[in-house]
Amino acid sequence: MQFGWSGKILRIDLTDGKIRLDSTMKYAREFIGGRGIAAKILYEECPPKVKPLDPESLLIFSTGPLSGTTIPGGGRVGIACKSPLTVPEGLMCETGFGGFWGTELKLAGYDHLIISGHASHPVYIGIYNSEVKIIDANKFWGKDAYESARLIKEDFDIDSRVITIGQAGENLVRFASILGGEQYSASGRGGSGAVMGSKNLKGIAVRGTGEVKIANPKKLLEITEKWHELIKNMPNYAMLKKQGEFRIHLIDNLDYCTVGNYETAEYPPLRNIKPDEFVETYQVKMIGCSFCPRPCFNFMKVKGSPLGGLTCSSLVAMESLVWNDDLHTLWEAATLCNTYCMDVIETAGCIAFLMELYQRGIIIAEDTNHILFEKGSKRAIIDAVHRIAKRESYGDILANGIPRASQRIGRNAEEFAIHTKGLFPFFYIFQAFKGHSLIQAIGGRSIFPIAPSLRFELKYDDPLINQIARKIGKERYGDEEALEPSKYSEAKVSAAIDSEHSKLGPDLLGTCTRHVPRIIPEIIALEAFNAVTGVELTVKELVRVEEKLVHLERAFDVREGIRRQNDTLPRRFFTQEVDSGKYKGAVIEEEKFERMKDLYYQKRGWDVETGIPRREILERVGLAGIADDLDNLGICKNNI
Amino acid sequence: MIEKMLVIDLDKCIGCRTCEMVCSLKHTGACSSIRSRIRVINLNVNGQESSIPMMCQHCEKPFCTEVCPTKACHWDLENHRVIIDQCKCIGCKICIMVCPFGAPSLDPIDRVIIKCDLCEGDPECVKLCPSETLKFIRVDKIGIIEKRNSLEKLFKAIHTLFY
Numbered sequence: 001m002q003f004g005w006s007g008k009i010l011r012i013d014l015t016d017g018k019i020r021l022d023s024t025m026k027y028a029r030e031f032i033g034g035r036g037i038a039a040k041i042l043y044e045e046c047p048p049k050v051k052p053l054d055p056e057s058l059l060i061f062s063t064g065p066l067s068g069t070t071i072p073g074g075g076r077v078g079i080a081c082k083s084p085l086t087v088p089e090g091l092m093c094e095t096g097f098g099g100f101w102g103t104e105l106k107l108a109g110y111d112h113l114i115i116s117g118h119a120s121h122p123v124y125i126g127i128y129n130s131e132v133k134i135i136d137a138n139k140f141w142g143k144d145a146y147e148s149a150r151l152i153k154e155d156f157d158i159d160s161r162v163i164t165i166g167q168a169g170e171n172l173v174r175f176a177s178i179l180g181g182e183q184y185s186a187s188g189r190g191g192s193g194a195v196m197g198s199k200n201l202k203g204i205a206v207r208g209t210g211e212v213k214i215a216n217p218k219k220l221l222e223i224t225e226k227w228h229e230l231i232k233n234m235p236n237y238a239m240l241k242k243q244g245e246f247r248i249h250l251i252d253n254l255d256y257c258t259v260g261n262y263e264t265a266e267y268p269p270l271r272n273i274k275p276d277e278f279v280e281t282y283q284v285k286m287i288g289c290s291f292c293p294r295p296c297f298n299f300m301k302v303k304g305s306p307l308g309g310l311t312c313s314s315l316v317a318m319e320s321l322v323w324n325d326d327l328h329t330l331w332e333a334a335t336l337c338n339t340y341c342m343d344v345i346e347t348a349g350c351i352a353f354l355m356e357l358y359q360r361g362i363i364i365a366e367d368t369n370h371i372l373f374e375k376g377s378k379r380a381i382i383d384a385v386h387r388i389a390k391r392e393s394y395g396d397i398l399a400n401g402i403p404r405a406s407q408r409i410g411r412n413a414e415e416f417a418i419h420t421k422g423l424f425p426f427f428y429i430f431q432a433f434k435g436h437s438l439i440q441a442i443g444g445r446s447i448f449p450i451a452p453s454l455r456f457e458l459k460y461d462d463p464l465i466n467q468i469a470r471k472i473g474k475e476r477y478g479d480e481e482a483l484e485p486s487k488y489s490e491a492k493v494s495a496a497i498d499s500e501h502s503k504l505g506p507d508l509l510g511t512c513t514r515h516v517p518r519i520i521p522e523i524i525a526l527e528a529f530n531a532v533t534g535v536e537l538t539v540k541e542l543v544r545v546e547e548k549l550v551h552l553e554r555a556f557d558v559r560e561g562i563r564r565q566n567d568t569l570p571r572r573f574f575t576q577e578v579d580s581g582k583y584k585g586a587v588i589e590e591e592k593f594e595r596m597k598d599l600y601y602q603k604r605g606w607d608v609e610t611g612i613p614r615r616e617i618l619e620r621v622g623l624a625g626i627a628d629d630l631d632n633l634g635i636c637k638n639n640i
Numbered sequence: 641m642i643e644k645m646l647v648i649d650l651d652k653c654i655g656c657r658t659c660e661m662v663c664s665l666k667h668t669g670a671c672s673s674i675r676s677r678i679r680v681i682n683l684n685v686n687g688q689e690s691s692i693p694m695m696c697q698h699c700e701k702p703f704c705t706e707v708c709p710t711k712a713c714h715w716d717l718e719n720h721r722v723i724i725d726q727c728k729c730i731g732c733k734i735c736i737m738v739c740p741f742g743a744p745s746l747d748p749i750d751r752v753i754i755k756c757d758l759c760e761g762d763p764e765c766v767k768l769c770p771s772e773t774l775k776f777i778r779v780d781k782i783g784i785i786e787k788r789n790s791l792e793k794l795f796k797a798i799h800t801l802f803y
Binding site: 068069070072100103107183209210211212213214217220221224225228231232241284285286287288289290291292293294295307 | 654655656657658661662664665666668669670671672673674675688689748749764767768770771
């Protein structure tokens, strides 16, 4: 009897229609679940010769052992695949979505779903417990992600949950996403939608009527109550319940978000935005994921857009990155990105890029269909979203991502292409936060640097946060100033490393990073894990698996060509001081940054010159096989 | 036992389905929507999506108790609820057919009819509902709360209009 995990991985090949089952438990001992298992499988089966949009390229959907139980956050699904957006192409794309589909997959009896191959014509997959069908989807092709979710649901089973791609995925826009919640929650970064589109796969519908077996039901009920209690006692709970983080993202966090193409830190019109009124006028409700007591998507019906939900970064991206202070434009643009289904941040980054190029006279109106890309122009913003999603005219160039587009444009546009490993950086003013800048440079495309504890860099001047940050600094790193944003210290590097680990916990266990570890301590999550699975796992053991996963994902990227010189930041972060606002004057000092990288590689056990994991650390964390693999490819750095 | 009623605040449900999972967890030890005695139904009316939890209404004149051939389904006067004695239930499913609310269902593992039993007077779903949709309220308070709320709104509106 299997508690927690269902024990089954469903594998579907769209080329030959073959369906087979694999065992989760053969990986679970080593990697627990979720992202860990997905990374292992992707490493084993997608070497460099497999390109992201090839038939052999895998698209892996993952739930965790806590998914489908009363534990909040279990609705989260992780996606692992090769990214068509990264530079170099094919780095590990790790993203995810929420909603209810993940729970349905687990109740259907599967921990993971792996899609391979290419269908010869548009199809969707319909799963009803053990019955798996590949169904013609020609009539849905060309429709947006919201509408096709509704239609596929009606076609297959009204009680099923459906994930879909929009036209962006069909058109292989390199940053296309997958819509997880039918009207909200898309898998933001990295282009998983293009991978799905390349397989001619329009959607996946799941109806699951099974159960998740629980080792200790009474204990699980108690922990669930405790979990809910902790959420209810969150400082902003009343506001979060009513309007989520709408105001927090659009106004409160402006201090540390950049404006435009990383051009300035302050744009006064943004401060006049009235988010509370917008919520009051248009919000239908807050909507979220399975069993979560704090839904975080603002579900609104705004005139001109379909009913849908948006949250956090999708909001900020279409505000500060594109110089836009009009909430209607913001909602329309971000919702359009969702319906076409492509990364809102990347799209906004492309628009910001065009706006800067236009300002500098590198592009002219003729280049963009006679639409003037003036800062904040509603016309430009909306037109760009349409063109990119449909790969029409100038949109076709941008649909390949900012660095590739800049090469195509020429005329010195490359100088203004802001990206880390091919992705527009998350919009934090990285120059001011040295710890964040380090993990952004090394990681490059995590959804965003959630970095618990390192996250305190962002609000370090808030008295309460400052107190906690100093305490953590002193107790954990022997340096009270460890988390002070402007420091490049060794303590900062240690904090960055810890943050990279703790961020992975929820992805392994099957819960949400909004809960763990920010509100729910890891120890409670592990109590839940024990109640569900019967398996004892200490925080230390969890961190060991998290650390192992970091090395595994690094080895994957190294195999694709990543070296120390790729672990860097846009030139601008080194040459341009922040011009205004709270962090005026901040800049990344190259020498200190490179020394921070030295420290990071040393602590990680990677070769300092190349950034390649050394054999010693790979063996120590139980990845000797990977060390051998890198050896055979002439990459591994052996200790002499 | 003090008589209470399970009431639903129709506007508040966020569709999270916590009620389904804690119900099945409490009654069966497993997490399963199908084995839950309360189910959240998503309804799309005029483009508006609503979620509403539905369970046994513990009718005063139930159809289910009338048709049960073994009287497994009966009124429990002491606890103010309609319950099904699992030992007597033969799983004939007639109660499912006659219930106007679709409250009973067949448990796929235990092969008997399951239905909300108000959890011995301390409903689990109410305890864990995060949006205050589900409430277990004293019967003498039913309607009084809603009347009071509506009067408050009325007076606020009058005050705004005239003062």
